[in-house]
Amino acid sequence: MGTVSITGVSKVYGGAQGVRALEHVDVSLAEGEFMALLGPSGCGKSTLLNILAGFEAQTDGVITFDGKSVRKPGPDRGVVFQEAALMPWLTVWQNVIFGPQVQGVAKADYEPRAREIIRVVGLEGFMEALPVQLSGGMRQRVGIARALVMQPKALLMDEPFGALDAQTRLSMQQLLLDVWQTFKTTVLFVTHDIDEAIILADRVCVMAARPGRIIRDIPITLPRPRSINDLLTSEFLGFKGQIMAEMRGAH
Template sequence: MAEINLRQVSKTYFAATPVRALDSVDLDIAEGDFVALLGPSGCGKSTLLNILAGFEDASEGSALIDGGAIGKPGPDRGVVFQEAALFPWLTVWENVVFGPKMQGVPRADYEDRAREMLATVGLTDFAGSYPAQLSGGMRQRVGIARVLVMRPRALLMDEPFGALDAQTRMAMQELLLTVWEKLNTTVVFVTHDIDEAILLAGRVCVMTARPARIGREIPIALPRPRSIDDLTTPEFTRYKAEIMAEMRSAHRQAESTAA
């Protein structure tokens, strides 16, 4: 598990007209936390995740993982995107073990872990299949297993279920809850879906319009383990109303900034 600390993190893209995407973001994420990032489209959620992943550098401020500066991408931070981006010429098994093989990890050290991750995501019987033979949800399961087999201390997820149909998305949300409750990995989860954020996260961070800051942090005190059935409870509805009000405020701010 990883501890993540952001101090006054800002990001400016320099082009013909400089664009400030993030402005003085402060955020502390404890080991084993599940934090969801919500905010208007284009506000900088993915930019923040990319800084955590090491794909981009902050223009100002500091981004730390376990007390050390975040540098280049590394196996301590697993990243799951909206598309699984599997190698189509490799089987499910070959995709899952690709990372440790490329790192020179002895076969005996990763095979049991790979089998465990395939069982965790329910794909043991599809180890010999190719990505083209799988549904979208199954491919995303392979992508999650491929990341988890590397034993990352933090799991960074950028709208991983956004391209799935509603039924598959719900199944994947419940799968992620099961995986997180089993492994207790630190998770930072970007989403546009309020229901998804409340269902999954222990804390929802609503970001402001660009240049984005953390406008408000809302702890989600719903008991765990959680399931899709929780979406209809009065407590869930109260959280949704509170976050929707915050999101409307962020949206009005975005419109005002654009005008």
């Protein structure tokens, strides 16, 4: 479960003469695979994520999730947004249980799970806080918990750590590595940070802009479980050198 197949997907904004955000993208994700979409801003990586999430419609092509055509958003694809996008009037706890609540899941079913996930992402003691009282990193923990509590088949993460400071970003990357090790969900992770893409993903798809397309698909064979200390290994640096060369070549 959680397989993604994207075939010949194009996206044009603003009519026939408009911006070609994506042009004929073919890519697929296997169950439990962690894929990073890496590219400069404006290369269409977020557009691709939004189409898979069901927020936007493609102009052309076919996109399926577990064999079914994607038409609208749903709890099988948990999205983690760039700025967390929490409801500011709800507490951490209320934000986390929003999904199961609106789906009409029984309290006895989701409450233990929500508590467990809150513990895993390190939010114990903040259940009654409002988002505005939290730091950026803490908010993003809520964003991840809110997605995980729905037991999604895939996580779609749109530059979730892009707005965080370097130190917080490292600890969030470690957190995500641990969380993924536990839940093993399919992940599509959009980023413009080469280090982040390599340390997290099984595969890095490098994108280029104008028109947005995937130019390289690089398997990352660093052993699992990983930690952010792997950023210092020569293997890591080997992948980084390779990807940097690819990205230079694309310009």
